[in-house]
Amino acid sequence: MRRSREAPLGRPYWVLWTAGAVSFAGDGIMFGALPLLAASITRDPRIVSLTEAVTNVGWLLLGLISGVMVDRWRRTTTMWIVDAIRAVVAGAFAVVVLLDLGTIPLLLLTAFLLGLLAPFFDNAASVVVTDVVVPASLERANGYSQASLVLLSSLIGPPLGAALFVLSRGLPILLNAVSFAGAAVLVWIIRKSAPARVIDADRHLGRELKEGLVYLWQHKLLRTLCLVLTIVNAVGAGIVAILVLYVLEVLHLPQAGFGWLVAIYAIGGVLGAFVAPRLSRRLSTSASLIGALFLSGVAIVCFGVLSGLAPVAVAAVALGFGSSWWNVVSITVRQRIVPAELLGRVTAVYRMVAFCAAPLGAVGAGFLAHRTDLRTPYLVMGLIQLAATAVSAPLIRREVRAATATP
Structure with a gap:
């Protein structure tokens, strides 16, 4: 699981990286504006949290069906078609908001439609790296991709989205639609860089789904990481769902402060993305995975117990670092273990199981905040992640050793 040498990443990777960067920037702008749009309509944390859910x-x-399709279709083709459709959906909603016709039901409908398309793009984008990059360079490729994701979707995008929201509610959403369209064009240009999939004439949806499920369940390391990621995603969705209210009512910052705090988080995320490949050379895979989980859990607890802006900002940097560290290492592990012909399906199963908990985490945080206060969900969810880290650490160490020892 260690990188033995470096190789050039190549033009197809960098075009895909650029397309991803354009799309990430639009997502970040949308991320900074959408919660503010919801909060401008209602301050009920239960309703605001539904946007994330x-x-x-x-x-x-x-989720599962998208994995089968990603293994059947050329992955670059999947990416550009999905982004083109997302451009239309986001563009239509931008027009509605610009006309001052935005409502909570329309906001939730748009988020739902974009959420239906996301699994197809996310699965294809996650596995297409193995089509255009040699195995020895996967940590580096994943690190650069994670850095652009965090830098643009968290550091630059949200503050810009929040600032643009103050000027015009619909402008950030319109820019998100433009970013989807631009990314679609870029991926279309190099669509043939990824190989066409070899289709079995006797293909059957149920059988193909079963192959992905069985492979993941029978691989102890992937199964363990998947279960841990379920907890991590529930916690992550919960803390994001009420973050805009935490910023406005706990930290007493203006609306643009939401983007500022996300940007501070992103600083840690970018550092984590660049440092993760180097840590992979110095630490064992298990140490990296466990360390990333522990650091993130401690940071979330700090959100619930600290009161000053400065210490919360430090905790946000630590949370960003730990999140990127985990993502780079865990994604690379999965890419190296799973056979190419199964990677789309296994990735879909892996992520779908983990994402099942995300709506529960988002809604749970909203209801917990409604019953108590806006600090309690962070304390509770941080402790849950630390408990999950303690329970899973021995399993992760054992299964990484076993996977490494396998010829």
Whole structure:
């Protein structure tokens, strides 16, 4: 599981990286504006948290099917078609908001439609790296991709989205639609860089789904990481769902402060993305995975117990670092273990199982905040993640050793 040498990443990777960067920037702008749009209509944390919850419902409905399709179709083709459709959906909603016709039902409907499309794009984008990059360079490729994701969707995008929201509610959403369209064009240009999939004439949806499920369940390391990721995603969705209210009512920052805090988180995320490949050379895979989980859990607890802006900002940097560290290492592990012909399906099963908990985490945080206060969900969810880390650490160490020892 260690990188033995470096090789050039190549033009197809960098075009895909650029397309991803364009799309990430639009997502970040949308991320900074959408919660503010919801909060401008209602301050009920239960309703605001639904915005995050419905975005993840697509994984419950189409997550498994998207994995089969990604293994059947050329992965670059999947990416550009999905982004083109997302451009239309986001563009239509932008027009509605610009006309001052935006409502909570329309906001939730848009988030739901974009959430239905997300599994197809996310699965294809996650596995297409193995089509254009040699195995020895996967950590580096994943690190650069994670860095652009965090930098643009968390550091630059949200503050810009929040600032643009103040100027015009519909402008951030319109820019998100433009970013989807631009990314679609870029991927279309190099669509043939990824190989066409070899289709079995006797293909059967149920059988193909079963192959992905069985492979993941029988692989002890992947199964363990999948179960841990379920907890991590529930916690992550919960803390994001009420973050805008935490910023406005606990930290007493203006609306643009939501983007500022997300940007601070992103600073840690970018650092984590660049440092993770180097840590992979110095630490064992298990140490990296466990360390990332522990660091993130401690940071979330700090959100619930600290009161000053400065210490919360430090905790946000630590949370961003730990999240990127985990993502780079766990994604690379999965890419190296799973056979190419199964990677789309196994990735879909892996992520769908994990995303099942995300809507529950988002809604749970909203209801817990409604019953108590906006600090309690962070304390509770941080402790849950630390408990999950303690329970899973021995399993992760054992299964990484076993996977490494396998010829």
